[in-house]
Amino acid sequence: MALLVTESIVLHAFDYLETSRILRLLTRDAGVQSVLARGARRSQRRFGSAMDLFAQGIAEIHVRPNRELQTLASLDVTRGRSELGADVGRFTAASMISELVLRFPYDEEATHIFDAVVECFDRIGAAEPDQTLDAALGGAWRIIAHLGFTPALDVCANCHAPINRGAAVSFSHSAGGALCVRCGSLSTGSRVLPSKARDAIRAWTAGNDASRLATTEARAHQRLLREFFQEHLGTDRELRAFRVWEQGGWSAA
Ligand SMILES: [Zn+2]
Numbered sequence: 001m002a003l004l005v006t007e008s009i010v011l012h013a014f015d016y017l018e019t020s021r022i023l024r025l026l027t028r029d030a031g032v033q034s035v036l037a038r039g040a041r042r043s044q045r046r047f048g049s050a051m052d053l054f055a056q057g058i059a060e061i062h063v064r065p066n067r068e069l070q071t072l073a074s075l076d077v078t079r080g081r082s083e084l085g086a087d088v089g090r091f092t093a094a095s096m097i098s099e100l101v102l103r104f105p106y107d108e109e110a111t112h113i114f115d116a117v118v119e120c121f122d123r124i125g126a127a128e129p130d131q132t133l134d135a136a137l138g139g140a141w142r143i144i145a146h147l148g149f150t151p152a153l154d155v156c157a158n159c160h161a162p163i164n165r166g167a168a169v170s171f172s173h174s175a176g177g178a179l180c181v182r183c184g185s186l187s188t189g190s191r192v193l194p195s196k197a198r199d200a201i202r203a204w205t206a207g208n209d210a211s212r213l214a215t216t217e218a219r220a221h222q223r224l225l226r227e228f229f230q231e232h233l234g235t236d237r238e239l240r241a242f243r244v245w246e247q248g249g250w251s252a253a
Contacts, residue, residue, distance in 0.1 A: 030063075104232060
């Protein structure tokens with residue numbers, strides 16, 4: 001049994017039996033790991049705030065090869081991220097990001113994904129209530145880019161012809177991005193992407209900020225992101241955190 005010592009973030013946590021918790025950790029060195037925190041519910045002292053969602057720190061994990069569930073020896077928290085739990089918009093946004101990271105298919109040897117998630121949580125945690133949505137949308141597309149799924153925006157996703165920057169385009173999830181006029185006219189199931197929305201996704205995937213979104217624009221971006229996410233998952237399994245994020249923010253506003 002090997003001991004893995006690596007920086008980790010708690011993306012998901014639930015009770016297990018009467019005394020323990022199971023966490024899903026995003027680790028810097030070994031992708032996503034499911035770990036059993038034995039006795040975590042019986043003794044608060046043993047793991048302390050390490051059982052909280054979005055907490056970040058150094059984890060010591062006993063790893064047995066070919067097991068789905070590993071054993072957490074300790075998680076020494078360096079960032080508690082209580083700011084994400086203090087506001088419903090921040091909490092639902094961070095939960096959506098966690099769901100995206102846990103469900104999107106990718107090669108797990110990826111330090112830069114860990115850094116992208118840290119940056120995203122930091123931005124959401126620092127955002128004013130009316131800017132949480134922008135921060136979450138930007139972070140989600142940045143993470144998608146790091147995962148290797150950047151959509152085509154300036155060349156046609158189907159025939160690779162260049163596309164005029166300032167124009168509204170058809171966006172096809174199955175083709176993987178924007179379509180030229182000819183391919184767009186032949187495509188079914190694509191939706192119109194205004195040039196400002198394309199500018200925003202271009203900025204986000206490149207790691208930049210986009211201009212502030214109006215409410216209707218943010219809603220359209222949430223829908224587009226959900227469809228993109230769903231297309232890449234290839235299943236109809238419900239995106240629960242995403243749904244709460246997409247619906248919740250509006251009723252609270
Ligand atoms: Zn084309």
